[in-house]
Amino acid sequence: MSPQRPTLTFRSLCLVLALMAGPALASGSAGTGGYVSLEGVEEFRGVVDLSHGEPATVLRYLQLVAQMDEDLKEMGLDRRIVVAMRGGAVRYLRSDRSPIPHADQIVAEEIADAVAALDARHIRIEACKVAMDRFEVPVDGVLEAVNVVDNTFITLIGFQQQGYGLVAIP
Numbered sequence: 602m603s604p605q606r607p608t609l610t611f612r613s614l615c616l617v618l619a620l621m622a623g624p625a626l627a628s629g630s631a632g633t634g635g636y637v638s639l640e641g642v643e644e645f646r647g648v649v650d651l652s653h654g655e656p657a658t659v660l661r662y663l664q665l666v667a668q669m670d671e672d673l674k675e676m677g678l679d680r681r682i683v684v685a686m687r688g689g690a691v692r693y694l695r696s697d698r699s700p701i702p703h704a705d706q707i708v709a710e711e712i713a714d715a716v717a718a719l720d721a722r723h724i725r726i727e728a729c730k731v732a733m734d735r736f737e738v739p740v741d742g743v744l745e746a747v748n749v750v751d752n753t754f755i756t757l758i759g760f761q762q763q764g765y766g767l768v769a770i771p
Contacts (some may be wrong), residue, residue, distance in 0.1 A: 605685060615707065618689075624752050630636070634672065634676055639676065639678070642678060642680040643682045644678065644680075644681065645659065645673050645678045645679065645681070645682075646681045646682075646760075646764055646765040646766065647669075647680075647681075647682050647765055647767075647768065648683045648684075648685060648756070648757060648760040648761065648766070648768070649662070649666055649683070649684045649685065649767075649768045650687070650753070650757050650763040650767060650768065650769045650770060651652070651663075651684055651685065651686050651687070651690050651770045652683050652686070652687045652690055652732075652771060653688070653689065653770055653771060654688060654690060654692065655689075656692075656693055656708040656712065657708055659690050659712055660708055660711050660712050660715055661694055662732020662770055663684070663712065663715035663716065663719060664715055666682065666684055666719060666724065667715065667718055667724075669682075670682055670719075670722050670724060680725045681765070682725070683724070683725045683726075683727060683760055683765065684702045684719065684725070684726050684727070685727045685753040685756045685757055685760075686727065686729065686732075686734055686747075686753070687724065687728075687729035687731070687732045687753045687754075688729075689736065691729060691736055692736045692738060693705075693708075693709045693712040693713075694712075694726075694728050694733075694738060694743050694744050694747050695738050695739075695742050695743060695744070696713075696742055696743065696744055696745070697742055698710065698713075698765055700737070713744055716746050716747065717744070717745075717746055718743050719746070722750060726746055726748060727747070727749075727750050727753055728743060728748070728749050728753070729750065729751075729753035729754075729756075730749055730750065730751050730752070731752050731753075732753075733749065
């Protein structure tokens with residue numbers, strides 16, 4: 602039996618990103634949803650490192666990113682969010698889903714829809730070419746909204762150096 606990985610809930614995801622987005626102040630306010638960490642923050646920057654290989658989990662985290670973006674929008678914050686996909690997560694970024702196991706086809710379609718929805722929200726999706734090569738996902742066969750980069754480790758470090766808060770999802 603393998604150990605259970607802790608599940609990162611939406612509120613936890615928001616809290617982690619919020620804590621990394623700006624300095625914590627002494628009190629929260631209604632305009633920031635009660636997040637003390639968002640006091641004085643005008644631009645929210647977050648990068649999500651998504652490497653999980655289970656399709657239902659990939660889908661859920663993409664949906665959580667969209668929900669986080671919506672919540673931040675309702676708070677009136679300018680948002681810059683990037684999702685860096687690597688590891689097994691890249692298997693579901695292909696436009697031709699025939700190589701995906703039949704049992705995962707429906708979820709793969711929902712992942713494609715979630716990626717398109719994030720793109721429509723101006724959330725950047727980057728896929729790691731190193732992982733794509735490993736999982737035999739052709740660069741010319743990825744979803745239209747996906748930006749292929751050579752190595753998402755560079756993405757993750759580069760965005761952090763620009764002040765983006767990191768959420769790592771194993």
